[in-house]
Amino acid sequence: MSMRFGSRRQGRLAGAGVLAAATAGAALVAAPTAHAASVHVVTPGQSIQQAVDASRPGDIVQIMPGTYQESVLVNVPRLTIQGAGAQRVILKPPAAATAQGGAPKASTPDTPSTAGAASTPDTPSTADNAADVTPATTANPCFTTGTGICVAGTEGHRLKGVRIQGLTVTGFATYGVAATETDHLVVAGVNASGNKLYGIGEQKSVRAVFVRNHAADNGEAGIFLANTTQEEAGALDLDGARVSGNVLTGNTMGVVLRRVRDMDVLRNSVTGNCAGMFVIGDENTPRGGDLTIRDNEVSANTKYCAPNSHLPFVQGAGIVLTGVENTVVERNRIEGNVGTSQMSGGVVLFKSFVGVPNTGNTVRDNMLSGNAPADLADRDTAGKDNTFTGNSCSISQPAGRC
Template identity: 45%
Template sequence: MPTRRVHHLAAATAAATALTTLLATLAAAPAAHAVGFLHVVRPGESIQRAVDAAHPGDTVRLLAGTYPGSVRITTPGLTLRGAGRDTVITPGTGTENACATAGHGICVDGTEAAPLPDVTVEALAVTGFRRNGIDASGTTGLTVRATYVHDNAQQGISQEISTRAVIVGNRSTGNGQSGVFLANYAYREGGAPDTGGTLVEGNELTGNRIGVTVRRLRGLAVQGNEIRGNCGGVFVVGDEGVPRAGDLDVRHNRVVANNLFCPANPRLGAIQGAGIVLTGVEDARVTDNEVRDNVGTSDFSGGIVLFKSVVGAANARNTVTGNRLSGNSPADIADRDTGSDNAFSRNTCARSEPSGHC
């Protein structure tokens, strides 16, 4: 037999053997998880069990109904989607997971060193929790959309040490602190990091202590929101920390009749009739907002108010321009700060403190 034919037969036999081995291995291996798998949860079933079984990119879909128990998300790229306001998450035993132990409704948990990416929470209601309705920490690219977060004891939607969030089209009402709360850290000090373009847009924020609070952050926008019937509308809060809070936009919001009275707490004085308030902030832009009928007698009362921070840090280089103000008392625009380099221009209003800012 020619040598070449022997070699060819040996090669063909080896290839057939390899193919048979590969097919046997594939047959014995478990099926790969499909990207974007849908997990459907019905009332009476465990949301947490479905979340824990999900892989990155999956969707956990909740049918209409009431679901007792907190939910903790640690899977990147997960979507938790309800059927709208008829999907309601309420407190359970309080011991089902770390989120429940902390007193929150839905937790999205990464870390500062390894932020959890691209989680979406949408089209559901969260109510009755002793702390925050939706609590996010150590995330990047989080989306919270079309939720109804109401009557929670602290924040409605809360986020800390996170970047690139989109909080859009939510209704947050009747919460003990802020409808939307954004901070560097919720419970410790530190300079103001850049959020990389976090957006708070198109939300309805009513009946809270404050509609939107932005504390010690930079590089974000609060825009196009309906903010009414709170004690205060928008608070942008900074201090002497470095980098300082600021370089952000508050624009195109409707801030109306935030006239509830909220007594002082250990961090902040009493609040009533406060529209948009800057304290200890630099390089912020407050533009093209409708601010009217905010009336009260607290230090923060008025339409657009600049006030020194709780540690006495002055506002610096902020611009207040193109806003439409009316019916605010004691003033439509009030600069009650010691800073002298804040700019006011093209605002339509009747009264300012001091005069000349309208």
């Protein structure tokens, strides 16, 4: 995996580190704690997990430049994990996994086509990934084992105010960074690339901020937000979560939002994936939707992803809405998403695989060009009250949407 970014991407990551550090410092000044915050410095050859275990709420774990081979479980509130920079701090799977030829193979996750269906939970086999678990993370609650950094609260007690910034997480069997039962998690300036399933993912969590990260070449999605991966349930209100300013490339999907509500996806660069963004609802109550997707660049997502047991082949899909309601897609630049799959095109409304129509969605004021077979494709014949207004485009299916 290449970790050489262009100057524009380097600027984003560097800016994220400065901004995140300043914000973290302001937060530490403004928010009183029961003790003076401590800084736990970790150098190569030392354990990040041991530093986390020694921390108290409000502390900082400062990771110095180098390569670290471990999985890290975070369950301390208001903890900041601060790397020296995404190109200088590398977190890889433990040596046991590397010795066996890399991260263990994970099972196929619950991908978009299973929205609402009685599906296998998104929990790859523990046995398959046993080599990717250090003693500190044997009871890792982040969906499964094989996670780089797991941020975990418990049911009824969400872990609050954790920040992760300025490092690379790569080569893990499931997630680079995963979170469950968290409140106001911030992931900033992180390079989450080359992981078997997702770069950055969360479930059962609210008010997360994923900003200025780089997620590339992950097996499923660069960024993944879901209500829950373990059971059927209605959509979760994310209480204003935000995915903003990220660079997402070379994944199967750039962003997947599954069975969630009340969040924004803003100003991301999503290019070179099989599909740019998937927004997924189903028949449960409440339904997924009530989201805003605005000011993103979604271009040249022409990578081919072969069919599997959950999903037909995907290629050339820009922004796909399937089975969702009251979502606004506006002011995005959507170009050159070309393919021949069922979901190919610029903005595509597609009836969910469990038959739930899109309802009350708004697609407006987008700049669309060079998408094929269409810039705007409303393929949900059962959809109701979906509107297309003010878009700049050439071809729509059916005609008249441009």
